Amino acid sequence: MFSISRITRTSSFTTQFRALYRFKHSARKLQSIPFSIYKKMSAADRLNQTHDILSESVQAVENPFKVTVIGSGNWGTTISKVVAENAALRPHLFVKRVDMWVFEETVDGQKLTEIINTKHQNVKYLPNIDLPENLVANPDLVSAVKDADILVFNIPHQFLPRIVSQLQGNIKKDARAISCLKGFDVSKDGVKLLSTYVTEKLGITCGALSGANLAPEVAKENWSETTVAYELPKDFKGEGKDVDHAVLKALFHRPYFHVNVIDDVAGISVAGALKNVVALGCGFVEGLGWGNNASAAIQRVGLGEIIKFGQMFFPDSRVETYYQESAGVADLITTCSGGRNVRVATHMAKTGKSAEECEKELLNGQSAQVFTHVRRSTSGWPSAVRPMNSFCSRPFTRLSTRTLLWTLCQT
Numbered sequence: 001m002f003s004i005s006r007i008t009r010t011s012s013f014t015t016q017f018r019a020l021y022r023f024k025h026s027a028r029k030l031q032s033i034p035f036s037i038y039k040k041m042s043a044a045d046r047l048n049q050t051h052d053i054l055s056e057s058v059q060a061v062e063n064p065f066k067v068t069v070i071g072s073g074n075w076g077t078t079i080s081k082v083v084a085e086n087a088a089l090r091p092h093l094f095v096k097r098v099d100m101w102v103f104e105e106t107v108d109g110q111k112l113t114e115i116i117n118t119k120h121q122n123v124k125y126l127p128n129i130d131l132p133e134n135l136v137a138n139p140d141l142v143s144a145v146k147d148a149d150i151l152v153f154n155i156p157h158q159f160l161p162r163i164v165s166q167l168q169g170n171i172k173k174d175a176r177a178i179s180c181l182k183g184f185d186v187s188k189d190g191v192k193l194l195s196t197y198v199t200e201k202l203g204i205t206c207g208a209l210s211g212a213n214l215a216p217e218v219a220k221e222n223w224s225e226t227t228v229a230y231e232l233p234k235d236f237k238g239e240g241k242d243v244d245h246a247v248l249k250a251l252f253h254r255p256y257f258h259v260n261v262i263d264d265v266a267g268i269s270v271a272g273a274l275k276n277v278v279a280l281g282c283g284f285v286e287g288l289g290w291g292n293n294a295s296a297a298i299q300r301v302g303l304g305e306i307i308k309f310g311q312m313f314f315p316d317s318r319v320e321t322y323y324q325e326s327a328g329v330a331d332l333i334t335t336c337s338g339g340r341n342v343r344v345a346t347h348m349a350k351t352g353k354s355a356e357e358c359e360k361e362l363l364n365g366q367s368a369q370v371f372t373h374v375r376r377s378t379s380g381w382p383s384a385v386r387p388m389n390s391f392c393s394r395p396f397t398r399l400s401t402r403t404l405l406w407t408l409c410q411t
Contacts, residue, residue, distance in 0.1 A: 058250045060092035061240050067094055067251065068145050070163060071154035071180075072102040072116075072137065075215040077126040079154050079180060082218070082254055084135035093250055096134050099148070104139040113137040129219045142170045150176050150243060150251065151204075157183040157194060164201045174235075176243040177206040178228065182273045191313045193269045205233040208265050209252065210272035211326035212334040221256040227327035228252055229265040260325065266314035267321030268328070271306055275332045278302030282336040283345025299336050303329060 067087060069080040080100040087094040105112045107124050116122055116137035120130055138144040145151060145167060155163060160181065177198055185192040195206040211226030218224055228248050236242050245261040253259040262268075281298040285291075303322065310317045322328035336342060340363055347358040 058090075058093060058246045061247070064091065064093055064095050065149040065243065065247070065251075066097075066147050067150045067152065068099045068101065068148035069152045069154055070101045070141070070145070071152075072100050072112075072122060072125065073154070073156070074122075074125045074219070075180065075213075076100070076154035077122045077129075077131070078215045078219045079152060079209075079252075080135055081129070081131050082257055083152065083251060084132040085254060086251055088132060088134050090250055093247060098132075098135050099138045099144040100135055101141050101144040102137045102139055111139075113139045126215070126219055141166050145171050147172065148175060150178070152178050152180065152209075153198065153206075154180040157181045160194060160197065164198065167202060171202065171204070173203070174237075175202075175204050176230075176233075177202075177204055178209050178230070178248070179206055179269075180209045182210070182276060184273055193266060193314070195265055195269060205231070207231065207248070208269050208272070210268045210331060212330040213257075213326075214334060214338065218257055221254075223256050223258075225258040225260065225326045225330075226252070227268050227321075227325040228259055228261045229263060229268045229327075230261065231263045231265055262321070262325065264318050264321045266317035267310060268325060270310040270314060270317060271322055271325075271328045271331060274302075274306045274309060275335045276339075276341045278306070278332060279335045279339050279341035280345045283342040284349045286342065287346040287349025295336065299332060302336075303332060306332075 067083055069076060069083060072080070077100070080098065084098040087098050088096055100116075102113050102116065105124065107115060112122070112124060116131065116135075120133060120135075121127065122129070122131065122137075141163070149172065151167075151171065153160070153163075177195075179195045179198060181194045183194055185194060185197045193208075195208050198204070198206040207228060207230030209226060209228045211224070213224055213226050230243075230245065230248055232244060236244070239246075249259050249261050278299060281302065282295045285294045285298060307319060307322050310322070311319070343362055344355060344358045347353065347362060348355060351358070353361075
């Protein structure tokens with residue numbers, strides 16, 4: 001249930017000491033449960049008991065943190081559900097009300113925000129999933145982020161520049177952020193993490209969340225795990241006064257959604273972005289009928305390229321993150337097994353249709369996370385990949401997809 005090895009992968013001696021203290025304290029509380037009672041508990045009850053005890057070990061803060069989630073797609077709504085559940089359970093840490101910014105749409109003649117706030121379901125992007133009553137859909141971005149201490153970005157990456165420009169001057173100066181976005185900011189100056197983009201544009205510290213998390217499964221409360229990466233800022237106010245690893249774990253960790261918090265923001269961001277390139281390759285070979293062996297080769301080559309990319313552009317990223325954390329190889333396997341990019345690429349290979357056509361047919365208004373168009377050459381292979389915009393790595397996206405497929409042809 002507990003892992004000392006995970007505790008030791010924290011950012012400083014002080015953090016390690018505090019984490020170890022909490023670990024020992026929580027272990028003692030678990031040991032205090034009579035075995036006769038513990039053995040009668042279901043697996044879910046045991047997870048809940050452990051979750052509750054770990055939550056109690058987090059020190060109360062002077063002023064509970066107000067949390068806002070920016071985004072309401074299937075993953076955005078799922079994360080909002082997780083956050084709102086924890087906010088309701090932990091008044092010593094978080095303000096109960098959690099705002100979720102929603103791009104207003106009309107569904108069956110009714111505003112989507114009204115449906116969410118009355119029926120407590122996102123009928124368009126996450127149907128048949130009940131949402132907590134303390135989760136409030138807000139169509140006004142500025143109003144949603146007002147007084148928020150923690151901002152969770154969960155929008156399609158192509159909308160980030162516009163959203164950030166609207167937030168400038170409208171958020172707390174000492175707010176903290178977590179990015180659930182996948183991709184890079186690529187310019188003539190090089191490759192930049194989206195969390196870095198947020199930090200530079202808004203002047204706030206931004207971490208990242210990524211892992212083997214298919215939104216529908218998390219929403220249905222099927223067990224899964226994720227990785228949150230956050231590096232304490234230079235202006236950290238101290239425990240009990242500011243967001244730290246313990247606070248972030250309390251915010252995102254649920255009995256069905258286990259969280260490990262580290263400080264390698266670059267590592268999990270690179271893995272989270274480039275897994276989608278590999279997923280394209282898996283989708284293409286699936287659509288062409290090459291089978292599981294070819295898909296496994298795609299993933300092997302792809303993981304190696306992801307690590308090389310990380311070491312080249314972000315030398316501070318740690319190689320072990322790619323194979324020890326959920327955000328690494330676990331997320332790669334999950335995404336290549338059934339994510340939206342695989343489905344779109346498979347459909348493209350089978351039908352010869354453009355990415356835009358396949359997205360409209362398969363994704364209910366959402367988009368695949370890597371490209372907008374793939375041209376099929378006369379030999380049947382995708383001959384070029386044009387990324388959506390600067391938030392995908394242009395040269396790496398184009399070269400990696402073709403290189404992966406070329407490698408299979410040569411072996």
